[in-house]
Amino acid sequence: MIAPAVVVTVAPGAWLAPGAAASYARARAAGCPAGITSAGRTRAEQEDLYADLLAGRRTESVAVPGTSRHERGTALDLPARGPREWMTAHGADYGWIGGIVPGELWHFEYQASRDRHLTDAPPTIAAPAMATQEEDDHMLMLARQDGDPRVWVGDGITRRHVKDPVELADIQYKIRTGALKGTPDVQVVSRIAWLGKEI
The missing domain is CATH 3.30.1380.10 (Muramoyl-pentapeptide Carboxypeptidase; domain 2)
Incomplete structure (x- = not known):
């Protein structure tokens, strides 16, 4: 292909x-x-x-x-x-x-x-929401899988709380399969002492 x-x-x-x-x-x-x-x-x-x-x-x-x-x-x-x-x-x-x-x-x-909607007028796309006071460019998203010593670090723009266990499993699958690999917003580190604390 x-x-x-x-x-x-x-x-x-x-x-x-x-x-x-x-x-x-x-x-x-x-x-x-x-x-x-x-x-x-x-x-x-x-x-x-x-x-x-x-x-x-x-x-x-x-x-x-x-x-x-x-x-x-x-x-x-x-x-x-x-x-x-x-x-x-x-x-x-x-x-x-x-x-x-x-x-x-x-x-x-x-x-x-x-x-069936191929000839429909293109939709109007709303501008993405700006970061809130609770989540700004300086916050980090951290994720760790059970038994995996690596930590996934991402920016605060993409951060959100996941409470649903099925959605959490989907996100863990995405981490496990490398779907987050190669994006500018996500990195994998073995530890995050550079943030001033160990996790």
Whole structure:
């Protein structure tokens, strides 16, 4: 599969091909909650995931590099709560089809030929909310998995509290599979003494 020459950012660290991105924006405007576990991937990212599968570092299925719709920017993996439920109920009207990959309830692929809203006017996208007093650019998000000594550090703009156990499991899956790898907002460190305290 050939990656699209032009990609559109649809969420922090997530991109899609232009047609899929437009459809996703229409779905969001129609009520689909925000939240993407994985979207477009480069060939190198797909190769890394496949190598992890072959090495036994992951158990979830991974398409052979060169065959994944993620590489074309026409696939989304969505967290269990909210976005996945909405796409399961309404996504087909926007061309987002689930159930294509057996056992991957989180995986949806965009098919323009099935998009009933393809000719709709583009939605008006609201500007992102500014950071609040409680969460500003100077705050950090810290995450640690059970049994893993590494700490994931991100900026305060993307920080939020996760109370739902299913959503927390989805976020832990994203950390475990490396979906956060390579983003400018997230780094992995073995300890954070440089913040003035050990965790």
